[in-house]
Amino acid sequence: MDYLPLFFDLKGQSCLLVGGGDVAQRKALLLERAGAIITVVSPEINAELAVLVESSGGELIRGDYQSGLLDNKVLVVAATDNPVVNQQVHQDATGNNLPVNVVDSPELCTFIFPAIVDRSPLMVAVSSGGKSPVLARLLRARLETLIPAYYGQLSEMAGRFRGKVKAKFKTIRQRRAFWEQMFQGPIAEKMISGNPRSAELMMEQALSDEVSDEPAVGEVYLVGAGPGDPELLTFKALRLMQQADVVLYDRLVSPEIVDLCRRDSDRIYVGKERSNHAVPQEDINELLARLALEGKRVLRLKGGDPFIFGRGGEELETLAAQGVPFQVVPGITAASACSSYSGIPLTHRDYAQSVKFITGQLKNRTSDLNWPELVHPNQTIVFYMGLHRLQHICTQMIAHGKPEETPVALVQAGSTPQQKVLIGTLETINEKLKETPLSPPTLTIVGEVVNLHEKLAWFNEAVKSDNHALMTAEE
Missing domain, CATH: 1.10.8 (Helicase, Ruva Protein; domain 3)
Structure with missing residues (x-):
């Protein structure tokens, strides 16, 4: 954090504005709206600025800046095109422990003017720390459309x-x-x-109305956090994230998404890795119910979609049995995200007319799947949690009739800046994985649609370069 966001109460306070042009006028408008008493000093002062200052009870000084003008001021703004004057104003103000802003010179500022969405008394301020004012203004324009008058x-x-x-x-x-x-x-x-x-x-x-002394039963929000990119969250997910008292989140939920939850919420990590569960699933189920029965609003935040290999149904069964109300918010599942962000359509008229989502890890820790069904042509097969059983998956598919040259894609950390894509076939992908190791979460996509990856890959130029290097090595 380069700057601590603060809001000044300037009503009736004396502020000095050095400069008399259009830029100074824009700053004067903000100061006047905040109720400040403005003193403007400049050899030349435009007519509109002069009218604004005089009509609001301020003072006009047509002349050069002098350090004595800082006396009894609480805030200083320099808006001149003279770098010598700007430097002097900064030096004098900081020497007197006065907050100072020198327009377009972040290095001379002890405070900055943010882009403002004004719904007084509700105010929203957006700042880039002086690094990209235009970007801050564009974001403010978007917020203007989202925040009703x-x-x-x-x-x-x-x-x-x-x-x-x-x-x-x-x-x-x-x-x-x-x-x-x-x-x-x-x-x-x-x-x-x-x-x-x-x-x-x-x-x-x-x-x-009467208020009951008995704590009301709370509610559980089972929310899909998507694959990792915060911009893929739904509006409803974000709203519930902002109002939950307690957050239980998984390993696959990115830190950027957890940070979007309400700041003062209690956060409990309940992530699970293979053979390493921070909290056993049964305990998670009971914890959700107990917290809600205490009257809390509980956010259960899961990577991807909670109803696609997310064990969300198991958790809700416990809640339903104990009379705990709940809501479910779908999320973008890993198959959709990884395929989209790697340029691999899950279906395509020329290659695949259906798609199957398969877990590579069953409840009894086997991969005893219906292999004859999975080797049919003209379909895409997506394996979740299958990286550690990749050799077994490829062997079984080939053994049950799938051609060895069938394309395979491994997508690690899909939709995030850490995304990596490895392309091979049922015959070659395991050797390629040894040469270029990947780690969970990694999704496996099997089918002819993988051939479209090179043509349709679009996400992240750095990722594209990495993928090109991998494909060159393959050739």
């Missing part, structure tokens, strides 16, 4: 009722649950529809 009114109303809510609900958990229900329920809908009076009446009614 009524959020400001909703925030104002919440402020008016905050004291009453605190008096009624004695615990932080109760207050948080009330506010989340208010912000996402019919009260917010009234505000959206332009009926703030009805929204306030509904708030009053909600606060007059």
Whole structure:
């Protein structure tokens, strides 16, 4: 973190703005909206800036900057095209322990102006630490479309009722649950529809209802986190991640995705590797139920999709048996992600009219599969958790009639910057794996569609280069 995001209360505070052009005017607009009293100093001051400053009770000084102008100021902005003046303002301000911003000179700034989404009193600030202001503005533009204008009114109303809510609900958990229900329920809908009076009446009614001393049963959110790329999360997954009290997450959930969960949530790692389970599955099932019965909102975050070899069904059976409510949010499964990000369509009219997802590890730790069914032509077979049994898989497929030259792709860490793709055939892939070792999570794709990899690979130029090197070595 290059800068600590803070919000200044500048109402009635004296600020110095050095510069009199268009850039200075833009900074003056922000300062004026924050309620600051602005002193502008510059040999020349444009007319619009002058009107803005005088109408807001500020002071205009047509002349050169002097260090004495810093007296009794709480914040300084330099917006000139003179590097000598900018350097002097920075030196004088830091010498007086005053926060200073020199426009377009991050090295001379002790604070920076973020790109702002203004839904006062709700404010969202986006910053690149001065490294890419244009990117920050583009992100702000996207946020502008996602944050409705009524959020400001909703925030104002919440402020008016905050004291009453605190008096009624004695615990932080109760207050948080009330506010989340208010912000996402019919009260917010009234505000959206332009009926703030009805929204306030509904708030009053909600606060007059009796509060039970018994803790309510919580809920479990079984959420698919996808293959690793945070941008592949669904909107619903992200919303539930932001409101859960406790997060139980797997080994295959990337740190970037875990970081998107609510900051103050309790996080419990329950990842499993082959022959190394941090928490046995039965204990995970019971832990989910116990936490929810304590009244907590519990996020069960699983890599990929929770219902595709994710044992999500086993967990929900336990919850259903104990009367715990739950929701399920699908995620992008590894087969879809790895195939898409490696340029291998799972189906294609010329090569495969069906696809099968197979686990390479059964409950009894065998791979006793229906091999005759898996060697039919014109289909794609995707093996999950099959890397350690790759030799067995290839041997069995060949033994049951699949041609030795059938293409095979191994995709490690699909959709992430660490993605690697190894291409071979049922006959050659094991030797290639010895030459270029991969590690779990690695998906195995078998079928003619693998031939499209070289033509359709698109993800990550560095990955493409690595793959090209691998294919060159193959040739």
